[in-house]
Amino acid sequence: MPSDDRPARPGRPRAVPNGDSALSPRDQILDAAAALFVEHGISATSTRAIAERVGIRQASLYYHFAGKDDMLVELLTTSVRPSLEVVRGLESRVPSSASAAGALAALVVIDVETLARTPHNIGTLYLLPEVQGERYDGFRAERTELQDTYGRLGSLAADSDVAAAISPVRLGGILIQLAETVIQLRRDGAVEDADRDAIVATCLRACGLDTAAVADARREAASLLAAVAV
Amino acid sequence: MPSDDRPARPGRPRAVPNGDSALSPRDQILDAAAALFVEHGISATSTRAIAERVGIRQASLYYHFAGKDDMLVELLTTSVRPSLEVVRGLESRVPSSASAAGALAALVVIDVETLARTPHNIGTLYLLPEVQGERYDGFRAERTELQDTYGRLGSLAADSDVAAAISPVRLGGILIQLAETVIQLRRDGAVEDADRDAIVATCLRACGLDTAAVADARREAASLLAAVAV
């Protein structure tokens, strides 16, 4: 059996031995905090509960984090960062090498995919009242940047009737909300391909694209993403 | 001045006199709890904080409610109930006296309006993790009924391409989420007519309706609502 005892790190051993997590203690804590924050909320999660889930004593958390807030900040950033990075690359290609509709479709695909894969569905954390405090302005700014991109691409992609009726800011709010539908879906159960497809298509239709235009945009998105792919 | 001293009720007077609220003590408590739950979350709101906001002592809450849970249940129900009632009346008119698209438009208008007017934006409470517990099954069932109605009306109203691509359940999830965009908008600031219009139009477009069909549905919704009006 390949029971490799990973390079034992210095420090007093845990009262309850580590189990087999390959994660650093820091990441073990973040993972436990994420699961509990999502399930019970932030204030309802005690530092003791987090520690218990990790398998260490409550006080030991403070060696790694200043407190729950500190953990939260790190969790929040991981939940937008990936979309944001792809997005920054994407927008620069419009309209020279990509249509706005194609780029929007790609954005939605990426964002939905990121949210669908996020550990413990931490996208839900954004909805919690604690996160509305100034303490998290930095994170909210990143999310706003994402929303603005939705607004810009959406307005560019929009059919003239939609563009006339809905301002970019409003459209951005609606589109990001649509993409985030996936968060709610995950709450209720598994997210299937058909769910993702439905969300992407709805975002495009929200901009006034018809069935043919939707199909075109998706095709374009697929190749765009293949080009940017990791 | 019409400073009518409302019929003084029996009971020991408050240490800090009532101010001028026309609400019953029970409703004063609900109102304070709503504001604090929305702003800080449920667990982060102490019974002491609620009492303080009302202007009574912490222990006095327990004369009216068994605890925070008890208040929450009541708040949640007020936030769906109104939409639900109108909705039950609405659906029965399809397709005899109303088209599905017209009825869907009416549903969205009502729901958005209800959420836009709800005191302290208590629609946000639904998003909190505490509400996912079984304790609130009853409430969640009502919300599911609303979602199902969105799914049924949406699928009936849908253009054949959309109907083929998106199942009623999924469509219901997407549409209710769209309507609830108004909750997020309220978080950021005032909700304007243009916001409501944008949401209603987007729901219809999500079903594959084009500009002309959207306009028709809205017109129909207006007269439907006039007929059901309070």
Place this chain on the structure above:
DNA sequence: ATTATCTATAGATCTATAGATAATGC
């Protein structure tokens, strides 16, 4: 010596109950 944990605990809550009290209403 450094690192990562541990044990112990102070101080600050927070919830919910017991029992007293100050009004009204009969």
Place this chain on the structure above:
DNA sequence: ATTATCTATAGATCTATAGATAATGC
């Protein structure tokens, strides 16, 4: 007598710090 409040408080947390300890690494 009934009602709606009050005061006081027990018991259960919960957070964050101080200081000890058991490893590794030099």
